[in-house]
Amino acid sequence: MNLDFLTPYGFWNPILWLLVIFVTLLIAYLLWLRGNPKYKKGTDQTQPFLSGYAPESKEAMMVSASNIYWGFTSSLKGYYDFLRKMHTGDVRDYLGWYVGIMAIMLLAYILWGGA
Amino acid sequence: MMWDTLVQHSPALIIAIPLLAAFATPLISKVSVRARNIWVILALALTEIFVVILLYQVYNFGTQVYVFGANPYDLTVPVDSRGIPIRIIFVVDAMSIFMAFTAATVALAGAIYSVSCEAEQTGQDKYYSLLLLMTVGMLGMMLTGDLFNFFVFLEINSLASAALVAYRVDRGVAVEAAFKYAIISSLGGLMVLFAIGILYGQYDALNMAMVAYRMQATGFGNLDKIAMALFTVTLAMKAGAIPMHFWVPDGYGKAPGAISAMLVTASQASLYGLFRVNFTVFGLAANTYTLGWFLIILGVLSMFVGVTMALIQHDIKRLMAYHAISQTGYMLLGVGVGLATLGTAAFSQYGFAAMEGGIFHIINHAMYKGLLFLTAGAIIYRVGTSDLDKMGGLGHSMKYTMIFFMIGALAIAGIPPFNGFASKLLIYESVYQFNPILSILAMIVSILTLASFVKVFHSAFMGPKKHDVKEVPVPMLIGMGILTFFIILFGLFPNIAMQYLVAPAASALSDPVGYITRVLGGVVP
Numbered sequence: 001m002n003l004d005f006l007t008p009y010g011f012w013n014p015i016l017w018l019l020v021i022f023v024t025l026l027i028a029y030l031l032w033l034r035g036n037p038k039y040k041k042g043t044d045q046t047q048p049f050l051s052g053y054a055p056e057s058k059e060a061m062m063v064s065a066s067n068i069y070w071g072f073t074s075s076l077k078g079y080y081d082f083l084r085k086m087h088t089g090d091v092r093d094y095l096g097w098y099v100g101i102m103a104i105m106l107l108a109y110i111l112w113g114g115a
Numbered sequence: 116m117m118w119d120t121l122v123q124h125s126p127a128l129i130i131a132i133p134l135l136a137a138f139a140t141p142l143i144s145k146v147s148v149r150a151r152n153i154w155v156i157l158a159l160a161l162t163e164i165f166v167v168i169l170l171y172q173v174y175n176f177g178t179q180v181y182v183f184g185a186n187p188y189d190l191t192v193p194v195d196s197r198g199i200p201i202r203i204i205f206v207v208d209a210m211s212i213f214m215a216f217t218a219a220t221v222a223l224a225g226a227i228y229s230v231s232c233e234a235e236q237t238g239q240d241k242y243y244s245l246l247l248l249m250t251v252g253m254l255g256m257m258l259t260g261d262l263f264n265f266f267v268f269l270e271i272n273s274l275a276s277a278a279l280v281a282y283r284v285d286r287g288v289a290v291e292a293a294f295k296y297a298i299i300s301s302l303g304g305l306m307v308l309f310a311i312g313i314l315y316g317q318y319d320a321l322n323m324a325m326v327a328y329r330m331q332a333t334g335f336g337n338l339d340k341i342a343m344a345l346f347t348v349t350l351a352m353k354a355g356a357i358p359m360h361f362w363v364p365d366g367y368g369k370a371p372g373a374i375s376a377m378l379v380t381a382s383q384a385s386l387y388g389l390f391r392v393n394f395t396v397f398g399l400a401a402n403t404y405t406l407g408w409f410l411i412i413l414g415v416l417s418m419f420v421g422v423t424m425a426l427i428q429h430d431i432k433r434l435m436a437y438h439a440i441s442q443t444g445y446m447l448l449g450v451g452v453g454l455a456t457l458g459t460a461a462f463s464q465y466g467f468a469a470m471e472g473g474i475f476h477i478i479n480h481a482m483y484k485g486l487l488f489l490t491a492g493a494i495i496y497r498v499g500t501s502d503l504d505k506m507g508g509l510g511h512s513m514k515y516t517m518i519f520f521m522i523g524a525l526a527i528a529g530i531p532p533f534n535g536f537a538s539k540l541l542i543y544e545s546v547y548q549f550n551p552i553l554s555i556l557a558m559i560v561s562i563l564t565l566a567s568f569v570k571v572f573h574s575a576f577m578g579p580k581k582h583d584v585k586e587v588p589v590p591m592l593i594g595m596g597i598l599t600f601f602i603i604l605f606g607l608f609p610n611i612a613m614q615y616l617v618a619p620a621a622s623a624l625s626d627p628v629g630y631i632t633r634v635l636g637g638v639v640p
Contacts, residue, residue, distance in 0.1 A: 005537060005609040008468045008544045014532035014607050058579045065429040065503030065574035069566070073427055083424060087361065091295045094361040095302060098352050101359060105344045105409060110337075112405045 122172060123188055125165045126181035126205040129215065130255055132162050137247035144240035152230045155243045159223040159250065166219045166254075170212045174615060178208040178623070178633045180260075191634050200322040206260030206634055209619035213474070214257040214387045216616065217481045218380040220601065222250040225373035228489055228594025231587065232372055232496055242282055242371075249275035249377060256384040260634060262311045262396075263321045265388060269307060273300035273353075276381050279374045280366045292365035299362045303349040310345035313338050314396075324634035327396045327627060335400040343401060346392045347409070353385035356447060357417040360440045364428075367436035368501075372492015373594070375432060376485035379439055383477055386443065390450055390624060398457065398627045407455025414447030415556055422563045429503045431491045431571060435484070438527060438567065441560060442480045448557065449473020449542045452549045453625065465548040467621060472541030474624070475617045479534040479605060483526035486598040490520040493591055494575055497584040503574040510576035513586050517576045519595045524572060526602050528565035534602050537609035 004011040039045045048055050055061070073080055121128070136158030144151045172179055180189045183203045191200045207215075226246060233239055252272025259265050277300060281293030315321055317338055318329040330339060352359035363382075367375045393406055421441030428434035453470030456462040493516045494509060495501050510517045526533035529540075539561060547554035586592075605612045623629070 002610065003608070005540075005613065007540055008465050008548060012531075012537065012540055012609070014537075014609070017531050018607075062507060062578040063573075065506075065570055068570045068573065069426055076423075079423070080427065083420065086358070087424075089361075089365075091298050094295065094299060094359070097358045097361070098299075098302070098348065101351075102344055102348045105348055106341065108405060108409060109340045109344060109402075112402065 121165075122168055124181070125169045125172070126179060126207050126258055127183065129162055129165045129169065129219075129258065130251055132158055132165070133247045133250045133254070137244045137251065140244045140247065141240040144243075148239070151240065151243065155226050155247065156223070156230070158247065159219070159226050162250070162254070163219045163223050166212065166215050169207060170216055170615075173207060173209055173212045174619060178206060178630070180634060181205040181207070191636065199320055200325055200634060203264050204260045204322060204634065205258045206324070206630065207258055208623040208630060208633075209616075210387070210391070210474070210621075210624040211257050213478065213616050213620040214383065215254050217478045218250065218253040218257065218384065220597070221376055221380045221481050221485045222246070222253075224485065224489070224594045224597040225377045226594075227597070228376075228492070228591050229371070229373045231590040232492055236283070236371075238282070242279070245275045245279050245282075246374070246377070249279060249374075249381060252276075253377075253381055253384040257387055260323050261321050262314065262323060262326065266304065266307050266311055269353075269385070269388070270304050272381055272384060273297070273304060276300075276366075276374075276378060280370045280378075282374070283369070283371055285369060289369040292362075292369040296362045296366040299352065303353050306345045306349045310342040310349075313342040313345075322634065323391070323396050324631040327399060328631050328635060330396070331399040335397075335402075339397070339400065343393070343397050343406070347389060347406070350385045350389035350392070351410075351413055351447075354382050354389060354447075355417070355440045355443050356413045357420045357440060357444075360417065360421070363440055364433045364436040367439060367488070368430060368432040372489050372495065375435075375488035375492070376598075379484045379488070380481050382439070382443065383481060386446060386477070393454060394457075394624050395627045395630050398454075403454050403457045407451045407453070407457070410447045410451030410454060411553065414444040414449075414451055415553060416444070417441060417447060418444030418557060418560045422560045422567065425567045426563060426570075429574075430501050431494065431503055431506075431575065432488070432501050434503075434567065434571060435487050435491055438487075438564060439480075439484055441564065442476070442484060442527065444560070445476050445539065445542055445557065446473045446480070448546060448553065449476060450624075452546055452553075453621070456549070457625065461549070462625075465545040467625065468541055469545035469549065470621045470625060471613070471617050472538050472545055474620050475538035475541060475609075475612060476535075478612065478616065479526070479538045479602075482598045482601045482605070483523045483533070483535060486519060486523040486595055486602065487527065489591070489595045489598065490516055490523060493587045493595070496587055496591070498582050503571065506575045506581065507578040508576070508580035509582065509584065511580050512584050513576075515586055515592055516595070519592075519599055520572065520576070522599055522602055524565075524568035526606065528568060529561045530565070532606045534605035534609070534612075537606065537612075 003015050004013050143154045180191055182191055185202055191204055252268050255268030256265055277293045277297040280296055281290045283289045314326050318326045320326050355363040367378055418441050421437050425434050425437035449469045450473035453466045456466030498506055526535040529535045543554050
């Protein structure tokens with residue numbers, strides 16, 4: 001069976017891709033083996049360095065889901081304000097959008113809908 | 116002989132088995148819970164087997180026609196019917212059976228998953244009856260060649276789905292979500308019935324092939340335009356296209372995990388109806404360029420608004436529901452490009468490939484989004500909350516669920532070698548030739564999808580342990596495993612899906628003349 005998945009511009013072969021990934025991981029593993037094995041676990045050598053300050057507990061460092069993309073959503077505040085206003089939770093608004101889109105489609109077909 | 120009879124009647128059996136099982140389920144529940152669970156799973160497994168048999172028949176022998184009450188079973192136009200196909204006819208072409216295979220697989224996985232996930236809930240006899248009726252509704256919508264019959268199955272699907280959304284009650288919140296879904300579905304069903312009435316009044320027929328034949332002969336009038344708008348906009352709303360998507364996060368978010376997965380295929384049944392009606396019934400007479408662009412615009416809006424809304428959610432089910440909307444956008448985009456280029460030289464250059472991409476994405480989406488909803492259900496089953504802010508560290512104790520989630524998340528983000536990559540690659544490359552901006556937008560949406568699922572992975576599975584929980588029971592893992600199998604299979608060997616499922620489906624959908632000829636035969640009314 002031909003494993004090449006043909007696309008408009010060429011082809012895609014997942015098995016070949018997996019082989020490349022496997023070789024890359026193997027090289028990475030070999031490089032890792034050449035690292036320094038003499039570090040001491042549980043000492044400052046394995047702690048993150050934060051300008052000399054002691055790191056906080058793992059619980060305190062966990063960023064909550066609501067805050068993860070804070071920068072992204074803040075920079076698009078206007079866009080998100082519009083979307084939030086759109087999502088009222090009121091079923092009458094749901095039906096209003098449905099009727100509106102129906103009107104737009106009918107208008108589009110009256111203007112450009114000839115066979 | 117017996118085998119031949121079963122094969123001949125397989126289109127009817129695919130509906131009859133889950134329908135009979137649905138009504139018998141409450142009775143078997145009285146005998147024992149274990150017997151009831153086995154009964155439901157056996158019924159859905161048998162349905163899946165008949166779907167696969169029919170898939171084999173369609174692949175090898177072309178479109179299958181089944182006329183209820185006729186002798187022989189494929190007599191579409193009786194001699195005394197004045198050339199009109201009067202009976203209910205199932206027309207199973209490659210597109211129909213492709214959809215049926217998708218829906219039956221997810222339903223089977225969902226039922227197995229439910230055995231453990233819903234074990235502590237009350238009213239399970241009703242739950243399984245409704246689950247089977249929902250399956251009947253979906254499969255009926257996909258197999259029928261009759262417009263009124265399509266409406267009947269749409270209603271069965273909608274009513275069963277709404278009742279299942281309300282199943283957990285959840286202090287009334289789930290009931291409110293179901294109520295909204297029921298209102299939207301009722302109005303949508305009414306509009307579809309209105310459109311069918313318009314077509315019946317004009318063409319004196321309910322059979323899709325007959326209506327298409329007569330519409331082409333008489334020309335595309337203003338009433339046809341109204342009927343087409345009613346069908347297109349209503350079914351787009353039922354599929355969850357933006358800006359008519361508002362019921363989706365409510366409904367998907369509050370339904371039990373397995374039902375959320377099945378709601379994906381229920382929405383896809385409406386998407387199938389949208390494609391079927393626009394290609395087969397209106398495709399020969401209407402201006403498909405305008406119609407194609409309408410679907411493309413809905414698709415792009417759904418992709419972008421869906422994913423950006425998902426990014427700000429912290430309820431795992433609502434987040435995934437917005438992604439379901441976003442992924443529906445890819446299907447609308449791919450098939451919309453096919454529709455916009457239908458009948459032109461561009462169709463063979465890239466339009467057909469775009470359609471293949473959109474259709475391939477349907478089955479891929481059903482598998483990975485189904486899996487993701489099942490993983491979300493597994494998390495909620497153990498943790499008791501759907502709020503990502505209250506989760507964390509589940510990777511320590513729910514390792515299999517985490518692996519399933521990772522596979523689903525990578526697949527939806529279009530990361531190779533999972534199935535989402537193959538269909539998205541087809542869409543990117545073919546849509547780029549139609550309009551590069553649309554293709555670039557689709558790629559940006561994939562990046563944002565990955566970002567969103569990184570957030571879920573980080574919040575639910577990474578970090579210190581917040582909950583002392585254990586892995587979910589085996590039936591839930593089996594349900595997730597079935598869908599994972601197809602994600603990996605279609606990811607590593609996309610040619611299998613392309614050769615046996617997708618390419619025949621795209622060919623069948625884009626060939627309304629072949630459909631009409633198969634149903635009406637040599638009879639010219």
